Amino acid sequence: MDVPLPDPLRPRIARVRSTHREGPEVCTLELETDQDPPAGFAPGQFNMLTAFGVGEVPISFSGDPAEPRRVRHTVRAVGAVSSALVRLHAGAPLGVRGPFGTGWPLPEAAGRDVVLIAGGLGIAPLRPALYQLLGARSRYGRLTLLYGARGPRDILFRRELDAWRTRTDLTVEMTVDHAARPWHGHVGVVTTLIERARFDAQRTLALVCGPEIMMRFAAEALGAGGIAPEAIFLSLERNMHCGIGTCGHCQLGGLLVCRDGPVVRYARVRDALRVREL
Ligand SMILES: Cc1cc2nc3c(=O)[nH]c(=O)nc-3n(C[C@H](O)[C@H](O)[C@H](O)COP(=O)(O)OP(=O)(O)OC[C@H]3O[C@@H](n4cnc5c(N)ncnc54)[C@H](O)[C@@H]3O)c2cc1C
Numbered sequence: 001m002d003v004p005l006p007d008p009l010r011p012r013i014a015r016v017r018s019t020h021r022e023g024p025e026v027c028t029l030e031l032e033t034d035q036d037p038p039a040g041f042a043p044g045q046f047n048m049l050t051a052f053g054v055g056e057v058p059i060s061f062s063g064d065p066a067e068p069r070r071v072r073h074t075v076r077a078v079g080a081v082s083s084a085l086v087r088l089h090a091g092a093p094l095g096v097r098g099p100f101g102t103g104w105p106l107p108e109a110a111g112r113d114v115v116l117i118a119g120g121l122g123i124a125p126l127r128p129a130l131y132q133l134l135g136a137r138s139r140y141g142r143l144t145l146l147y148g149a150r151g152p153r154d155i156l157f158r159r160e161l162d163a164w165r166t167r168t169d170l171t172v173e174m175t176v177d178h179a180a181r182p183w184h185g186h187v188g189v190v191t192t193l194i195e196r197a198r199f200d201a202q203r204t205l206a207l208v209c210g211p212e213i214m215m216r217f218a219a220e221a222l223g224a225g226g227i228a229p230e231a232i233f234l235s236l237e238r239n240m241h242c243g244i245g246t247c248g249h250c251q252l253g254g255l256l257v258c259r260d261g262p263v264v265r266y267a268r269v270r271d272a273l274r275v276r277e278l
Pocket residue numbers: 046055057058059060061073074075076077078079080081082083121124125236237238239240262
């Protein structure tokens with residue numbers, strides 16, 4: 001007898017195993033599903049999460065792909081659905097569809113230097129890539145993480161960042177836009193860190209995630225530093241509905257971000273990103 005294939009539009013029921021407050025309005029949810037074996041995911045991919053009775057939104061994986069049973073998503077409360085997700089407590093049910101979309105090009109990064117550039121919540125979709133890079137550290141050249149947050153209290157994954165900063169095989173540079181309370185680090189937008197970073201442009205791959213304006217400026221600064229647009233990858237955000245390339249909600253020029261992205265080569269979207277409101 002044929003086993004029916006899962007319907008990609010029908011959410012599976014999952015439960016919140018635990019929650020961890022990361023910062024103002026930001027929470028990491030660890031989920032448990034009854035999927036056996038677990039679906040697994042590639043760094044950069046996303047799930048569609050349903051807050052029952054409220055709605056469904058795309059949220060990137062933020063956990064370690066080497067631990068597929070620990071599905072983690074880091075959510076910022078910006079509107080109805082994301083706020084409902086952030087309010088969930090351990091044991092609460094939610095809907096999950098995915099994983100969907102393209103991942104960070106880690107196979108392409110083998111033997112090369114990798115610069116990860118995160119703005120604000122953009123550190124969450126990059127964290128699985130960093131776990132994977134560090135998990136097979138000898139495969140890659142120099143690794144650099146440049147992270148910018150609005151202020152000191154907006155810095156996410158603080159304890160992990162502190163641990164990463166003690167490593168000798170990873171360079172971590174952080175900056176904040178404004179520092180109202182004691183802060184001994186760099187102040188300025190994240191692109192100012194690119195100018196200070198040391199990388200060999202010819203052999204570097206750049207992974208960039210954050211607000212779109214920040215990604216555009218970062219890509220331009222990387223280009224000015226000699227990195228080709230083909231070696232720069234961005235994670236795009238668009239409003240999504242189906243998540244599987246059928247409804248057209250997430251169109252950007254000739255791309256459907258849910259299917260052809262969210263991770264795309266800058267060379268492919270540079271012109272579309274220059275057109276406001278596209
Ligand atoms: C591929 C992909 C991955 C994503 N990964 C994550 C993730 O890991 N964590 C996460 O928290 N969010 C992530 N997002 C964004 C998330 O999907 C949106 O924040 C969410 O859809 C907002 O829905 P809402 O109903 O809560 O708010 P809405 O009612 O849709 O929006 C409320 C207000 O917030 C603004 N808004 C909407 N989205 C954003 C945004 N992304 N940033 C700032 N303001 C916004 C709207 O313009 C509106 O003013 C991702 C989006 C995509 C496309």
